[in-house]
Ligand code: ATP
């Protein structure tokens with residue numbers, strides 16, 4: 001039978017039913033964006049409470065849409081780390097209750113390993129060994145992958161995640177949360193060459209990412225290059241679209257270079273680009289172009305499987321169950 005996946009690590013309550021690790025029978029994502037937007041970011045207490053209010057309905061809808069009952073399931077896969085602990089515990093408790101009640105095996109899934117797995121779900125063949133760029137709201141890192149969930153970190157951000165930088169710059173520009181889609185929507189109206197924001201360059205022998213310098217450069221630009229000036233109100237920023245376009249260009253460049261270099265260094269053919277920022281069309285265009293020029297291929301999940309979803313949890317859960325069997329019902333969640 002298929003696997004039910006449950007995901008509640010951050011601000012999306014999600015459930016999905018997936019057969020054999022890749023055939024998605026249903027995928028339900030309930031976003032909490034409206035509940036958090038007044039605060040300009042995710043409030044952990046609000047997130048945990050909201051997951052609690054909606055998790056059962058989301059699971060029910062996923063089962064309904066798939067046309068399966070609990071007794072048809074082979075197992076329940078659930079995100080146990082990393083994430084907001086109060087949010088993770090809601091999904092895990094729901095999974096444990098259902099698994100105990102129906103005598104189903106339970107499979108713990110690592111959220112970032114699942115993001116990476118999403119990049120392989122639509123491929124006809126497994127791409128391993130490959131390099132994965134995980135670029136999301138909380139993570140920006142490169143991995144060498146030898147198989148599903150077999151990841152060795154090659155490089156990570158020294159400060160902010162790329163998605164976080166999009167969110168912070170959007171907030172400076174007065175654009176709605178989450179900032180990634182807002183900046184991506186405004187950027188085509190601006191000139192990406194209008195402002196030369198700095199591109200962080202790590203030493204080639206120690207690859208890494210950094211986005212805090214770029215964020216500060218945007219802030220100083222808005223203050224007229226004088227740190228002592230106040231930050232202007234969004235409606236007083238005359239070149240908002242140029243700032244959005246130039247920032248996006250700099251952020252994309254900072255992701256593309258180390259990724260291509262890592263794939264070359266590792267001697268692999270394929271680059272998986274996953275996580276919420278992998279939805280960004282400018283990133284897809286520039287990375288694919290650079291990959292092609294280097295004789296490599298870049299692979300992306302469908303946009304809905306870049307951001308948080310439970311299909312990637314159920315999908316990876318299938319392989320983890322085959323490889324390691326079920327977990328003990330006493331398993332725990334962990335923020336890290
Ligand atoms: P993590 O997976 O690291 O725990 P998360 O689950 O909160 O973090 P995701 O759901 O994978 O993150 O991605 C959300 C991030 O993706 C947000 O920062 C959002 O701004 C960014 N994002 C979404 N769409 C786009 C886009 N089109 N361009 C750039 N960024 C985007």
Ligand code: FE
Pocket residue numbers: 111115136137276307308
């Ligand atoms: Fe995520």
